[in-house]
Amino acid sequence: MTAPFSWIRPAPQGIYVAPADIWVDPSRPVPRALVTHGHADHARGGHGESIATPATLAIMQLRYNTREGARPAEYGETVSLGGGVTATFLPAGHVLGSAQILLEHAGERVIITGDYKRVPDPTCAPFAVTPCDIFITEATFGLPVFTHPPIGEEIGKLLKVLQENADGCILVGAYALGKAQRVIAELRAAGLHDTIWLHGAMEAMCRLYEEHGVALGDLRLVSDAPSKEALRGHIVIAPPSALNDRWSRRLPDPITAMASGWMRVRARARQRGVELPLVISDHADWNELTATITQVNPQETWITHGREEALLRWCQLNQRRARALALVGYEDEDD
């Protein structure tokens, strides 16, 4: 009899499952990998075999040109990994295709959440609360100052400023995978049917979302606009890196907005020169993180990346066993 949970090991470059010789979200190429979702800090090319949801595999093929060794697993599907380990993919509610991975071995259950959120998102399946022994959670917004307001409020703010600035345009910085499509889908749900203009880097991912059944309405590329004038009174969506770039000089009197959980903190908005901060995040906020740990009610909570110190403290205050994993390579700046 081996020690409990000795089959799963956090290492600096990811989580390693020894009996199956497989890694979860490794930060460098390995022979076999389980991938929670398509963001670059979790998914990358070069693995011998990648097991992920079909949507995540499609995203990986688009972004990292991974064709070889793609092995799809649907939500709810249990995959046998060898060595007596199975993996079940469960929705994480983060972006299209995002999954929590439930690993089981010798009657022990471990869930790796990847990134997740708990509020409804029209572009992906909602997080499924699933019982387990060890819950390995993210903590990107693991500080009590982070509470994300209902998205309806933030979309309302954006539409109000759009209405007040018919002579200019609103440039919204949003991460190209997930955030951009969610903002567009929410704008559509709020009744905006006008053309939404896109930075070139958004196009392929929006098309992929549409192919996966997420309707995004009339989208056009800024580079195809007949004139600068055509953009007046419209919303333009670009990756955050383009906000203060030369690219944005082609826009007519833009008001710079940014959709990110970091916008909760004024200094973060100012660092990026954001005039209209929109607190919209694809990560769980403090209340979602703590509520999720309470609901899942694991024996032990492991914290992968973000503000792990504060979440660790909360676990301690609530008599929950917890530890922080020192994983490298996870970036959380782009939410």
Added chain:
Amino acid sequence: MEEFAALLDALVYTTSRNRKLALIADYLRAAPDPDRGWALAGLTGGLDFPAVKSSTIRGLMMERVDPVLWTLSRDFVGDTAETASLLWPEPKTQAPGQGLTLTEVVERLSALTRTTAPIELPALFDRMDAKGRYALIKLATGGMRVGVSARLAKTAFAQAFGVAVEEVEEYWHALTAPYDALFRWAAQGEPAPDLANVPRFRPFMLAHPLEETQVDLEDYAAEWKWDGIRVQLVRAGGETRVYSRSGDDISATFPEFLDALPVEGVLDGELLVRGSAQGGKAGGAASFNALQQRLGRKTVSGKMLKEYPAFIRLYDVLLLEGTDWREAPWKSRRATLEGLMPRLPESHFDLSQLVEAEDFAALAAIRETARDEAIEGLMLKHRTSPYLAGRKVGLWYKWKRDPLLVDCVVMYAQRGSGKRSSFYSDYTFGCWDGDPDAGAELLPVGKAYSGFTDAELKKLDKFVRQNTVGRFGPVREVKRELVFEVAFDSVHTSKRHKSGLAMRFPRIHRIRWDKPAHEADRVEGLRALIKD
């Protein structure tokens, strides 16, 4: 109060100066009296509520939030007011229609004592949302940090009511919040306030760094740039005041001047302590370090007055016996000042001597001696320049001596505030206390948080995160690996530091990613540069 909170919030997110001016001006036109006066006081840093300190806010939060979670949050957000506004537990029942006016808020804050503050403040917080709490705490603790200088707020005031900002500056320092007379004059067209007999501060004329510019000495006069504090001495209505560069009344710190000026007028000069460190015996001034013994004191003992006797080295005259000289060219003002000198007591005043030189090259050679003479550098003043508030291009230049350089090793890092929150941007660095290859230790010699670009800051931040070897609250100790070439103006003895010295104006000159730590400089080398 909601309008003021909305104004602050809008200002935070506005980068354009013109849009900031428009936001403030719109507010000042629309808000009622005396709300708008209090708002103007808040924006210009003119409010002080001694019962409410940053520590008061922290204390309130500690009772409601776990102290560890508070510290982690504050450290990440980089601003106490914002952290508290976000972490304050939302009241269960929102009482509608209980909005307070800004004036009511100011009145309540003024009435607080240290004992009542912890009871009254929570009641105020409960009546506001996060935005309102942010504004309230900023107002109560001072220091808005919303990217608005006092000058910008005054400019917005001038713009709101179509008056000249210079005229606003003229009256400003004689009036107190909520500036009734100022609003009556600017907004309602009443006569300007009569301040002839008030010993009030006039804005200083300031200089640009010379950089690569060369000037013709036919047009410019040179003076030494003495290393003391710039002061303005004002006598009006039979009363004398000493003002610091920022316009603070520091008369109580330097009482020896209150009966020293026999004429009514406004004089500009450098406050120094008698000694011989600067410019030798002829220079007659002690080092800044000596002057520091006198600064920041509310009362001064007789012993202090005797051991560190202060005097003012006069640079300029703004007003004298009813005549306003500010429009006159520098050379006329200089002649006036020279004419005044025999009437002033030598014990308290002398005249800043002109530095004569053949041409610019000769002046440059004289400047080279500033280091040995322990003088900060030279000033160049256009001979026809009027005395204008602020920094005007081409009229006055400061030409500081070249800085000293020393290679130090980064030892600790701390996160910055405001714009730099979440970045490790404040560094403590040290020099070797002997031969590092023979086991010598690093001793901290200074701290700096400027001199690098945003791109370099990102790289430094990454270095700190990847090379942390210890944590002490918000401070990270890093591997002794990275060398900074630190520039500084001078170095002085100090009892406060283990190394026994303190640098003036240290800033990071170059980041030496290439240099091994053991090749950094030794403390003894720095000690040799002390000129006290």
